[in-house]
Structures are given as C-alpha cells and as structure tokens.
Amino acid sequence: DTAVSQTPKYLVTQMGNDKSIKCEQNLGHDTMYWYKQDSKKFLKIMFSYNNKELIINETVPNRFSPKSPDKAHLNLHINSLELGDSAVYFCASSQDRGPQETQYFGPGTRLLVL
Amino acid sequence: ILNVEQSPQSLHVQEGDSTNFTCSFPSSNFYALHWYRWETAKSPEALFVMTLNGDEKKKGRISATLNTKEGYSYLYIKGSQPEDSATYLCAPNFNKFYFGSGTKLNVKP
Numbered sequence: 636d637t638a639v640s641q642t643p644k645y646l647v648t649q650m651g652n653d654k655s656i657k658c659e660q661n662l663g664h665d666t667m668y669w670y671k672q673d674s675k676k677f678l679k680i681m682f683s684y685n686n687k688e689l690i691i692n693e694t695v696p697n698r699f700s701p702k703s704p705d706k707a708h709l710n711l712h713i714n715s716l717e718l719g720d721s722a723v724y725f726c727a728s729s730q731d732r733g734p735q736e737t738q739y740f741g742p743g744t745r746l747l748v749l
Numbered sequence: 750i751l752n753v754e755q756s757p758q759s760l761h762v763q764e765g766d767s768t769n770f771t772c773s774f775p776s777s778n779f780y781a782l783h784w785y786r787w788e789t790a791k792s793p794e795a796l797f798v799m800t801l802n803g804d805e806k807k808k809g810r811i812s813a814t815l816n817t818k819e820g821y822s823y824l825y826i827k828g829s830q831p832e833d834s835a836t837y838l839c840a841p842n843f844n845k846f847y848f849g850s851g852t853k854l855n856v857k858p
Contacts, residue, residue, distance in 0.1 A: 639792070670848075675850055676850045677848055677849070678793075678848040691845055725792070725793075734842035735780075735800060737783065738793075738795070738846070740793045740794075741792060
C-alpha cells in the first residue's frame with residue numbers, strides 16, 4: 636500500500652561503479668521528482684518529469700540520468716560514481732506540476748560511495 | 750541561488766509549551782508555500798499549502814500564516830506534545846520548489 640516506494644533503501648558501492656535507484660508511485664500522479672539531500676540537510680531538486688516528459692533538469696553532472704518508462708516510474712541511473720555522490724536521494728510525486736500541488740515523498744535511498 | 754532560511758535550526762520545549770518558527774524567502778516571483786513535517790526515519794509529509802498574502806491555515810493544534818510581501822511564513826504549535834517532535838520543512842515555490850533546511854523540534858514529556 637506504500638504510495639511512493641524506492642529501491643533499494645541502502646546502497647553501498649565503490650567509486651567508479653554504475654548504479655540505479657528505482658522509484659514507483661501508485662497514486663496515479665502525473666509528475667515525479669528526484670531530490671538530493673545535501674550535507675547541510677537541504678533537499679535540492681535534481682529532475683522532474685510530467686507525463687514521462689522531462690520538465691526540470693537542474694545543474695547536475697550528466698553522470699546522472701533519469702528515465703521514466705511510464706507515468707508511475709522514475710528511475711535514476713548514476714554512472715561512474717564519485718565520493719561526493721554519497722547522500723540520501725528522495726523520489727516524490729504530485730498530481731500535477733503546479734506550484735500548489737502537494738508532493739508525496741518516498742522513504743529515501745541512502746547511497747554511500749567508498 | 751535562492752535563499753530559504755528557517756529559524757531556529759532546532760528547538761527543545763516541554764510538553765504543553767506553545768512554540769513557533771519562521772521560514773524566510775525572497776518575496777518576488779513567489780507562487781506558493783508548503784510546510785512539511787518530517788519524522789526521523791520517515792518521509793516528509795505535507796501539512797499546509799498557502800498561496801495568498803495573509804493566508805492562514807490550521808490543522809488541529811498546528812497553524813501557519815503567510816506574508817508574501819515581506820517574504821515569511823510562521824508555523825505555530827499550540828500545547829506541544831511529544832508526538833510533535835519532528836523536523837518542520839518549508840518549501841516556497843518560485844516555479845520550482847526550494848526547501849529550507851528545517852527546524853528540528855524536540856518536545857520533552
């Protein structure tokens with residue numbers, strides 16, 4: 636019954652590896668997001684998709700590539716992982732892309748790059 | 750870079766105390782402001798969304814106000830309970846969301 640789910644919850648990997656984090660929402664929402672929680676605990680938006688179309692693409696390294704196979708899924712693939720990529724990554728969804736839309740967050744994925 | 754500031758960073762109160770904290774943000778190009786409650790080991794959960802200057806929202810013992818002209822919002826908790834312990838995040842929207850770092854509230858029984 637989880638509304639927004641992410642897998643895996645924890646990911647420990649070596650520098651240079653490629654990894655993916657998956658996100659699924661069962662709320663029937665049109666818009667999905669990826670956030671990175673930085674070292675100062677701020678949630679910073681990375682990407683947003685609306686109906687499988689990329690609408691927000693912040694200044695993140697192009698080693699990060701989102702993929703939305705359908706409206707219910709937004710996956711995050713990271714190539715050539717670096718130490719600085721260690722963080723908690725949150726997926727979220729909202730009914731639509733408007734500024735008043737409430738976002739529903741997943742539980743987060745803790746990524747540790749060694 | 751857009752600056753969203755929340756103060757205080759952390760707050761310790763006794764059960765039954767009332768408390769309030771602030772979210773400050775640039776007042777131009779503002780669309781909406783969201784408050785979220787984030788308990789440890791859980792996901793952020795929405796509390797309120799406000800758009801108009803002077804908006805006030807209330808949910809039980811928690812209420813919030815919005816001043817878009819001067820760029821701030823207050824969150825109030827009346828008669829704090831231990832279950833109110835969480836981090837409270839504000840997120841103004843300027844065509845995309847900017848989250849503050851939160852106010853961490855600890856309510857002691």
